Amino acid sequence: MSLQSTMAEVLDRDHVFSFMAPQSAANLNVDKSVLLYLEGISVSFDGFKAINDLNLYINDGELRCIIGPNGAGKTTMMDIITGKTRPDSGAAWFGQTINLLEMDEPAIAQAGIGRKFQKPTVFEFLTVFENLELAMAGDRAVLQILGARISGEQRDRLDEVLELIGLKQLPQMRAGSLSHGQKQWLEIGMLLMQQPRLLLVDEPVAGMTHQEMDRTAELLTSLAGMHSVVVVEHDMDFVRSLAGKDRTVTVLHQGSVLAEGRMEQVQNNRKVVEVYLGE
Amino acid sequence: MFLWRIMKDDRGGQILLVLLAAAIVLVPILNGLPSDSALHLPTYTVTLIGKYLTLALLAVAVDLVWGYLGILTLGHGAFFALGGYAMGMYLMRQIGDRGVYGNPELPDFMVFLNWQELPWFWQGFDQFWFAAIMVMLAPGILAFVFGALAFRSRVSGVYLSIITQALTFALMLAFYRNEMGFGGNNGLTDFKDLLGFNLQSDSTRIGLFIASALALAFSYLLCRYLMQSRLGRVCVAVRDAESRARFMGYRVENVKLWVFTISAMIAGVAGALYVPQVGIINPNEFSPLNSIEVVVWVAVGGRATLYGAVVGALVINYAKSYFTAELPDIWLFALGGLFVLVTLLLPRGITGLLRPKEAV
Numbered sequence: 011m012s013l014q015s016t017m018a019e020v021l022d023r024d025h026v027f028s029f030m031a032p033q034s035a036a037n038l039n040v041d042k043s044v045l046l047y048l049e050g051i052s053v054s055f056d057g058f059k060a061i062n063d064l065n066l067y068i069n070d071g072e073l074r075c076i077i078g079p080n081g082a083g084k085t086t087m088m089d090i091i092t093g094k095t096r097p098d099s100g101a102a103w104f105g106q107t108i109n110l111l112e113m114d115e116p117a118i119a120q121a122g123i124g125r126k127f128q129k130p131t132v133f134e135f136l137t138v139f140e141n142l143e144l145a146m147a148g149d150r151a152v153l154q155i156l157g158a159r160i161s162g163e164q165r166d167r168l169d170e171v172l173e174l175i176g177l178k179q180l181p182q183m184r185a186g187s188l189s190h191g192q193k194q195w196l197e198i199g200m201l202l203m204q205q206p207r208l209l210l211v212d213e214p215v216a217g218m219t220h221q222e223m224d225r226t227a228e229l230l231t232s233l234a235g236m237h238s239v240v241v242v243e244h245d246m247d248f249v250r251s252l253a254g255k256d257r258t259v260t261v262l263h264q265g266s267v268l269a270e271g272r273m274e275q276v277q278n279n280r281k282v283v284e285v286y287l288g289e
Numbered sequence: 290m291f292l293w294r295i296m297k298d299d300r301g302g303q304i305l306l307v308l309l310a311a312a313i314v315l316v317p318i319l320n321g322l323p324s325d326s327a328l329h330l331p332t333y334t335v336t337l338i339g340k341y342l343t344l345a346l347l348a349v350a351v352d353l354v355w356g357y358l359g360i361l362t363l364g365h366g367a368f369f370a371l372g373g374y375a376m377g378m379y380l381m382r383q384i385g386d387r388g389v390y391g392n393p394e395l396p397d398f399m400v401f402l403n404w405q406e407l408p409w410f411w412q413g414f415d416q417f418w419f420a421a422i423m424v425m426l427a428p429g430i431l432a433f434v435f436g437a438l439a440f441r442s443r444v445s446g447v448y449l450s451i452i453t454q455a456l457t458f459a460l461m462l463a464f465y466r467n468e469m470g471f472g473g474n475n476g477l478t479d480f481k482d483l484l485g486f487n488l489q490s491d492s493t494r495i496g497l498f499i500a501s502a503l504a505l506a507f508s509y510l511l512c513r514y515l516m517q518s519r520l521g522r523v524c525v526a527v528r529d530a531e532s533r534a535r536f537m538g539y540r541v542e543n544v545k546l547w548v549f550t551i552s553a554m555i556a557g558v559a560g561a562l563y564v565p566q567v568g569i570i571n572p573n574e575f576s577p578l579n580s581i582e583v584v585v586w587v588a589v590g591g592r593a594t595l596y597g598a599v600v601g602a603l604v605i606n607y608a609k610s611y612f613t614a615e616l617p618d619i620w621l622f623a624l625g626g627l628f629v630l631v632t633l634l635l636p637r638g639i640t641g642l643l644r645p646k647e648a649v
Contacts, residue, residue: 092536094532094536115532115535115536116535116538116539116540116541119535119536119537119538120538124536125536127533131530131532131533132530132533133522133525133526133529133530133533133534134529134530135525135528135529136522136525136526136529140522143519143522144519144522144523144526144534144537144539145537150538150539150540151540151543152520152540152543152544152547155518155519155520155523155539156515156518156519156520157518158518158519200537204537204538
C-alpha cells in the first residue's frame, strides 16, 4: 500500500479500520442456496488419515443422511465443522461469507451450527427446564447471562419445545434422572431452543424404541426446510425412513465420499455393497 | 424483593444469615457482661470466632469455583495471603515511629536490612482506602492473569490443580526472601492500630468480629446472587459437561475467568480481615498445605451449597482448636479420621444429611 493511500485512509473520518470492525458482522449468506461447503478437507491423527480429501455440500433447508461403516470419519467430520478439530488442509465455509476454520466452538455455535452428540449429553444436575433455558438462543456474554430473565415470548417457546419433546410433565425433573430415550429427546429439544441454521445430529436414535424412532424421524423431517439437518446414522431402517424417495444420502468410507444419491441408487451402488458386505 | 428473590430457595443460607445477624447483636452484649457471669464471652473467644468467620469466607470463595464451576483450586490460600499482606502493609505503616528502631518512615525490618527508603510498592499503603483497594485488586489481578493464561489454553482438571498449587508454592518461596521487601520469613507483625483504634482493645476486637461477620454475610449474598442467576446455571453446566456448553455457544473460558477472579477477590478480603485478628502475616500462609485444607473444609461441609462451606470451615477449625488443646498428641489422627469418615459416609458433606435426597 502506498503512503498516499495509507494517509488517505487514516485521514478519512468515516473509515473503519479492519481491526475495529465488529468480527461477528459477517452475516450468513446463502445466495447460492448452499449452506455448508467442505472442500478438500484432510486430517490425520498420528499418520492415520481420518478424513481424506472430503468434499461435501449441504443445501439450505436440506435433510441429509450420512452413513458409513465405523471409522469412516463421520464424527471427525462433525468435529471439523463445529471447530473442535482443525483440518490439515482444505476449506470449510458456512454460507458464502463465514469461514469456519477461523472460528472456535462458541463462535461457530453462535453463527448457527448446533450439534447433538452420539452419547446424549445433557446437563445432568440441572432440571429439564434449565437445560432448555441455557440452550435458548440469545446473548452469551458473561454480563448478559448474569442479568438474563426469561421473557414471555421465550417462556412460550420453552413450553412449545417441552411439549414437542414430550417432557411437558417433567420440567422440574433433574435431567440426570431421565431415561436414555428422554435424554436423547431433551438434547434434541436443546438444539431446537438454540435455533441453529444447521443441525448436526450424531446417531439420534441409538437406544430408542421403534416408536420413539418413528417420532424422531417425524420430528427431523419436519425440521428440514427451516433448518438444514445433517443426520449421521448407523441404523439402515431409520435412514431409509428418513431419506424417503427423494432425499440425498451420502456414504462415507475411509474419510471421503464413496457415493452420493438417492437411497435406492446408493443401495444398489456396487462399491457401497462391497464396503458394507465385504468382497 | 431482591434479597428474598435470591435467598428464597436457600434454606441453609437463610439460617446462616439469621445466625450471623444474631451473632452480630449478641456477641458484643455477651462480651460486655461482667467477667464472673456465666454467660460472659471472653474477648479471646470473640477473636477466635472472628478468625473462623474469615476462614469460612475463604471456604465460600473456594466453594464458588470448586463446587459450582468444578475448578479444583489448590492455591486459593495465595489470594487469601495476598489480601492479608496488603492489610499487613497498611498496619505496618500505621506503627509509625513506635517500632523498635523508631523510624517514622520505614518498618523495622527495612531498618534492620539497612534500607534507606521505602520501596515503590510500599507507597500509598499508609492510606487505608488505598490498602482496602489493594486487598481486592492484588489477588484479583493475579487471578485474572493466571486465569486468562490457564483457561484460554484449556488447562483443566488435575493439571490445573497442580498449577494452582505451584502458583502458591512459588509465591511462598518468593515471600520468604528478604529482598522481596515483605519482611522475609518473619512476615509482618507487631501491629499497633487500625484506623486509629488500638488492636489490643476489646472494642476493636469486637469491631473486627462484626466486620468479619458482615463480610461473610455480604459475600454470601453476592455468591448466592451470582449462582442463582443464569450465569450460575452456566457454571454448573460447565462443571458437568464443558464441551457441551462450548458447542452451545458459551465462552467457557470467560465464565471461568470472571468467577475465578471474583472468588480470588473474596479470598483477599478474607485474608485482610484475618490478619488484624491473628496479629501476623508471614509466608507460611502461602503454604500449599493451607490451600488443600480449605478444599477439605468445603468437602466436609458439602460442595456447591455455599453454606456447606461455612459449616465445614467452622466445624473443622473448631475441631482443630479443640483437639490441639485437649489431645495434642493425636489431633492429626483425629482430624484425618474425620476426613476419611466424611468422605466414606457422607459424600455430600455434613450438610448433605439435612438436605432432601437429590435424584441423580
